[in-house]
Amino acid sequence: MFVSYKWLQDYVDLSGINATELADKITKSGIEVEGVEKKSEGLKGVVIGHVIEREQHPNADKLNKCQVDIGAENPVQIICGAPNVDKGQKVAVATVGAVLPGNFKIKKAKLRGEESHGMICSLQELGFESKLVSKDYATGIFVFPDDVEVGKDALEELGLSDEVLELGLTPNRSDALSMLGVAYEVGAILGREVKWPVVEKEESTEKATDYISVKVEAKEDNPVYIAKIIKDVKIGPSPLWMQTRLMSAGIRPHNNVVDITNYILLEYGQPLHAFDYDRFGSKEIVVRRAKDAEKIVTLDEAERTLTPAHLVITNGSEPVAIAGVMGGADSEVKNDTTNIILESAYFAGTVVRKASKDHGLRSEASARFEKGVDPARVREAGERAAQLIARYAGGTVLQGTAEVDELTMEPAVISITLEKINKLLGTDMTVTEVESIFNRLKFGVDLDNETFTITVPTRRGDITIEADLVEEAARLYGYDNIPTTLPIGAAIPGHLTDYQMKRRKARRTLEGAGLYQAVTYSLTSEEKASQFALEARESIGLAMPISEERSQLRLSIVPQLLEVVKYNNARQLDSLALYEIGSVFFKTEDQELPEEKEHIAGAITGLWESHPWQGEKKPVDFFVAKGVIEALFDTLGLADQISYRQAQINDMHPGRTAEVLLNGDVIGFIGQVHPTVQKDLDIKETYIFELSLKALAEAEVAPIAYETIPRYPSTTRDIALVVDQATKAGDIQNIIGEAGGKLLKEVTIFDLYEGERMEEGKKSIAYSLKYYDPERTLTDEDITKAHEKVLEAVKEKAGAELRG
The missing domain is CATH 3.50.40.10 (Phenylalanyl-trna Synthetase, Chain B, domain 3)
Incomplete structure (x- = not known):
């Protein structure tokens, strides 16, 4: 609904408030004003002129030479190409120096040898849309009625000095689809009377x-x-x-x-x-x-x-x-x-x-x-x-x-108490304030103690129940005046629990690592129900399954993710990274309903990185999958509590599978799908993981601790240790960490050698050890003393020897 500010003044007194201020007040009262357009914005220098003479341009068939009185001392000559220009017309003239829409400036010109001091304008040239221009003037200049005054501001006469408010009305506010309806709204906001047009029958x-x-x-x-x-x-x-x-x-x-x-x-x-x-x-x-x-x-x-x-x-x-x-x-x-x-x-x-x-x-x-x-x-x-x-x-x-x-439509009559209005709004309005609001809206008000009986005029067909009256009271009272309160209770609506927050963090981390979320069936076949399960429990069968393929509640998410990998590989989508956060179900003896736990599972296959221009390709391996879940543990603040150990799990590769431990308790696994399973599914090398989200979310997280950036340099020592083939690199890393004391800050593995020059049954593992003290510069003696303790510990506890 477009509302002319000047037209609105015919029905309600707008003195003391401009169009922009009025728009703000209307918006705050519940009807959004999407914009205020000043029609003459940027325009100037357009006056009403009188065409005294018109003759054919001596050097152009489609141009006219006009003498135009613009209210100045002498008439001006204007060259005009409009087909409908003629002697005796009163027209809109953009004088020299005028500015038209698009910042078009009018200057003196010479057209085919004849001087032109201005421009006779069409409505389109003054900013009117073509679809709004009367057909009589759609292809030429606009001609004013004969009673207009020459030299007067043409923009004023054409209503371009007006401002137009664009109301974004919701379907229920049909009452504001008229100037009188808007006048009632503005009158209520400003507390002013509405003036109806006087109808005199003749x-x-x-x-x-x-x-x-x-x-x-x-x-x-x-x-x-x-x-x-x-x-x-x-x-x-x-x-x-x-x-x-x-x-x-x-x-x-x-x-x-x-x-x-x-x-x-x-x-x-x-x-x-x-x-x-x-x-x-x-x-x-x-x-x-x-x-x-x-x-x-x-x-x-x-x-x-x-x-x-x-x-x-x-x-x-x-x-x-x-x-x-x-x-x-x-x-x-x-x-x-x-x-x-x-x-x-x-x-x-x-x-x-x-x-x-x-x-x-x-x-x-x-x-x-x-x-x-x-x-x-x-x-x-x-x-x-x-x-x-x-x-x-x-x-x-x-x-x-x-x-x-035969219309019998009666005004709606609704009763409501002051207590209910204040209770629903959280306000402490008085009887007088509420009565004033309904009177300003021109509703009929019958007050009995603190009970209002409101007669709603038929123009407001959107008001039918008590809640509608409360809304009217709220918006006229002013939404900004309603006090802000915080909800009170054990569970605050809209607040995420700690578990929900961690689930959301997990989802964002996995998606940030490049995995796409999958949503698979919770129902599976009896054969796949217990495959890759973290807990050896009995699966639950449905009483009336739709098919054998969907007859059991799953114990693991991984089989369904492998089905997704198979489906995509069959359609030539070879590189895939998926995750799912979903429930698995366990049978209970003393309860009819199953025990439900939430797990996080993922499946990654194909190329992890591909840069054909540089000729680089990085296929997915165990360490890519391990890096993804380590990012997850780091996000949840559990990195220091996680460890891994080699494991033998059915349908998993025996040499590329590990259990994931949280504070020593197994919470999941990571590894490659067994080659025979991959062949049965007709998929390529695929790495999977599945973790208990419940265990991760409920684990205690140490508070964040900050350390100052070291002011003193660190020293790095590398050692290569020869150990038995069966010795685990992680065990040696733990021994080094314990023996190094407070000066040893980092231990990383950077090399593994099992070549022909190595003694049979042996392997060489190289570690990089970083020493530093945040309070001072370490001497060679300090470092040597700490390093010798490390060498003695690995020799005694792991039988490791320095590689010569």
Whole structure:
């Protein structure tokens, strides 16, 4: 809904508040103002000029040389190419130095040898959209009415000095689809009165009922239909002020009668329609449902096929309009129209929407009927339109109306207590404050002690229950004034538990490492149910399985991930990295429901990195998978509590599999799928892991500790130790760490040798040891003393010898 700031001033006093401030207040009260557009932003120097003389340009067939009075001491010469420019016209002139939209500056020019001091403008050149410009001026300059003053600011006369507020209305606020509706809203916000247009009836002695009768067959769809007859109208342009208001609201001007019906639609929110009485085809109006396959040619010259789901206005035999959507071409008001039927009616929103949707006709009228118009304004809107047609089209309004009125819509009456309003809002408003809010909204208020009985006017059809009244009280009281409170309770809504937070961290870490989340079935076959299970427990079978492949609840997630790998490999997606956080299920003896635990599992295959341009390829191996879960442990703050040990697990590679331990307890495994299993599944070398999320999430995490950056240098010593083939590198690393004492800060493995020069049954493992003291520079004596302890320890506890 586009709202003209100056037009709004006709209905409510806006003194002391500009358009931007008003927009802010409307937004804070619950209706979002999406923008405020100042039409003349950046424009200047455009005045009304009078074309005194026009003659053909001596050197150009399509140019005219005009002498134009712009209110200055002397007329100016302007070269104009518009086909409709002529002597005697009053036009918009951009003078030398003027600025037009797009920062286009007008300068003195010479066109084909003739000087031009300015530009005669079209509406498009002044910033109006082409679709909003009247057809009379769509391809040429705009011509003002004769009564405008030469030299006056043309932008002011064209309404471009106005500001337009764009309201983003929700479907329930159909009351604000009119200027009067917005005026009620603004009046409530500012605490000011709303001024209605004064409707003065000027009717002839002839009666409308002598010319037309109304019959409604579908009374549920059309409980009110009012027709007025206006004779001897003269079709012409509507007043300039009306045209500019319509264009500001996004409606194209046509002629005085059509423009007045559109003007009332914007002013009252009540759609109207004018029929040419002499082309109507009869002296009766019949409103009914359309017959099957009945046809009508609408105003857009399209022939439309109707169904009994559509409501039509007929002349007793032929449809002349689709009710609430669009009129027919045969009864359209044209330039030679002299007598009109003015329709003002209330149509049910459902039947209008059906026709609008079926025919793809979305109009300003249909939008209002769909959302709901105020039944109390139907009659008054018709009278106001008749008054304006008589004034600006010279028509004679016949006495009375031809009508059917069986509408029994009553205002909603709702009771609510002050206590309930304050309890729901968390406020401490007084009776006086609440009463003032409802009075400002122009609701009927009956106060009994602290109980309000509110009579809601029919214009606010969105208010039907107590909660609606509470919302009205809240928004007029001011959302900014409602106190902020924190929820109290053992479980605060919206707060993640520690477990949920760690699950989220785990998901983000794995996705950050390059793994995609998979969601697989919790149901599997009996054969796969216990495969790769962390706990040797009995699986649970379904009482009524849909198939044998989905007959058991899973004990492990890995088999389902391997199925995903198989599915993708079969479709030539060879490089894949997946993870899933999901539940596994264990049978219990004393409970009917299974025990449910959450696990994290992953499967990685193919290339981990590929840089063809550099000729680099890195296939997935054990250490890639191990690096992924180590990143997870580091994120959860458990890196220091994790250890690994070689393991033999069914269906896993015997030399590339390890158990994962948390503080000495097994919580999962990592390794390569056994080659025979890979062959059975027809997949390539694949590495998997599965961990207990419950164990990871419930583990105690040491508080974060910070150490100063060492100011003193460190010293590194490398040693290569010869040990038995069966000796584990990790065991030796632990021995070194314990023996090195507080000066030994890091121990890393950097080489393994098992070549032909090594004694049979032996291997060489090389370690890098870093020593430093944060408080001082270590001497060779300090380092040698600590290092000798390390060498003695590995010799005594692991039988290791320094490699010569």
